[in-house]
Structures are given as structure tokens and as C-alpha cells.
Amino acid sequence: MQNNCLDIFEELNLPFETFLSDYINHDLETRIFYDLETIKDVCRKKLIVIGSGDIAYDYALNLAKNNSVIILNHSDQTKCLEQLKNKAEKHQNIKYYPKTKIVNLHINPEGNMNVECSSPFGLKRFQSDYIVGAIGREPQIDYISPAVLKNAAEFEKKGILHFVGDVKNGLFRQAAIAVGDGISAGMAIHHRILENANESSLIHR
Known part of the structure; x- marks a missing residue:
């Protein structure tokens, strides 16, 4: 039996105001993915991968071949294989942020996606072209x-x-x-x- 990817909007409990505009809602949705099928060939982009399991790290490693990748983990514990974690830590195009969670998303006037996150060091802000959700699956x-x-x-x-x-x-x-x-x-x-x-x-x- 298959599984469904958990939805980022629901899982992150983002402020409803973020998605009031039909334009923003559509624009955000076109930049959020749950697998790499559509974006596997992108180059020179900034991507955020959310998750700490095997899938999250596998996605990050594949995307980092031609892009800059940030891994966000809401806790300080990873759930991936040690081998994947070690590869990601050594990769020059991957940055890892533990205990960091998205609290807001919006598109700025230039059309870039601004990502605001809570972290142990206060509010952090990133710009990203795409977000990839690898936050788990639920039984279908x-x-x-x-x-x-x-x-x-x-x-x-x-x-x-x-x-x-x-x-x-x-x-x-x-x-x-x-x-x-x-x-x-x-x-x-x-x-x-x-x-x-x-x-x-x-x-x-």
C-alpha cells in the first residue's frame, strides 16, 4: 500500500494571511514540491529541503550537484542513514540548520520567495527558488x-x-x-x- 506526502502548508501551520492573495497562493504552490520529478534538472538555483530523513538527504545531495541547497530540520536529531548525513556534511553546496522551522513565506516585489524561519539564534531569513518537502508520509x-x-x-x-x-x-x-x-x-x-x-x-x- 502506498503513502501520501504530508502537506507543507498543513504541517508548518503557516499564518493564513500568507495565502490570502490568490496570486501569492498560486505562485507559492508552483514553487513547492514533494519529489524531484519536475525540478531534477534545475541548475544554479537556491533550494530549501525540509526534513531530516533519508529522502530529505537524498534529495539534497541530488539537487546540490548543480544548485545551492539548505536543509531545514525542526529538531536537532536526524533520522537519515549516517552515510547520507556524512556526505551532506562534506558537500560544499549544502548547508544544514537544525531546530529551524519556517514561520512565514511570501513573494517579494521582485518575484523571489522569502522564507522566514525561527531558530535558536532568532529569526533567520532565506531566499529560495523552490522548496522541497520531505517531512514524512502518511498511509494512503x-x-x-x-x-x-x-x-x-x-x-x-x-x-x-x-x-x-x-x-x-x-x-x-x-x-x-x-x-x-x-x-x-x-x-x-x-x-x-x-x-x-x-x-x-x-x-x-
Whole structure:
């Protein structure tokens, strides 16, 4: 089962006044992304990556090849692999700011995006062309009926329902683990089908 990216506007609880103008709202939304598909080829830009997990650091390292990147972490603890953290710390195009959280966004008259942040050293201001949100994901299970969710534990026990990836494993969200979960689920389903087929053949002998 897949996951949805957490929304930056909701997660950061930004002031409503920031988005009163339809123009500003649209302009901000066109500069905020949750993956690199649209901006993977940008060059000589200033970008802010929000997050402290594997995805945030992976995004930062990829973008820093041709751009200036700032990583903002609302706490002083990272959740990424040590290898990714070490690479980012050594990269000349990446700056990391712990305990720093966006408190306001607005577009200035020149069309640049001003980013105001709270930090242990007071208010910090950055200019950025784009913001990339990597602040986590939530299970995309809204298409599952309430009746199924209510009995999810029982269905899992019976092998009828299988959750994989970070829907199931939380912080242990790496793709390889999700793939392993999927293979395991597939093998379990296949085994159950064979068992049912054997039972059915015995009954009809």
C-alpha cells in the first residue's frame, strides 16, 4: 500500500494571511514540491529541503550537484542513514540548520520567495527558488472501507490482507524493505492458494 506526502502548508501551520492573495497562493504552490520529478534538472538555483530523513538527504545531495541547497530540520536529531548525513556534511553546496522551522513565506516585489524561519539564534531569513518537502508520509488507506479497516488485524492474521513498506514498518521505510515485504506477501498468498487447492482436491476425491 502506498503513502501520501504530508502537506507543507498543513504541517508548518503557516499564518493564513500568507495565502490570502490568490496570486501569492498560486505562485507559492508552483514553487513547492514533494519529489524531484519536475525540478531534477534545475541548475544554479537556491533550494530549501525540509526534513531530516533519508529522502530529505537524498534529495539534497541530488539537487546540490548543480544548485545551492539548505536543509531545514525542526529538531536537532536526524533520522537519515549516517552515510547520507556524512556526505551532506562534506558537500560544499549544502548547508544544514537544525531546530529551524519556517514561520512565514511570501513573494517579494521582485518575484523571489522569502522564507522566514525561527531558530535558536532568532529569526533567520532565506531566499529560495523552490522548496522541497520531505517531512514524512502518511498511509494512503483512504480507499479502504471502514469495515475492512475495523477488521484489519483479523484479516492480516488470516492472510487475507497484507500491509507493506512504511505503512507497516514506520521508520524502516527503505525501498528494499518494502520490496521484501511485497515478495514475502506474494509468497504467503501463493502458499495459501496451493494449500486451498490441495484441500479442495482432497474433499472432491
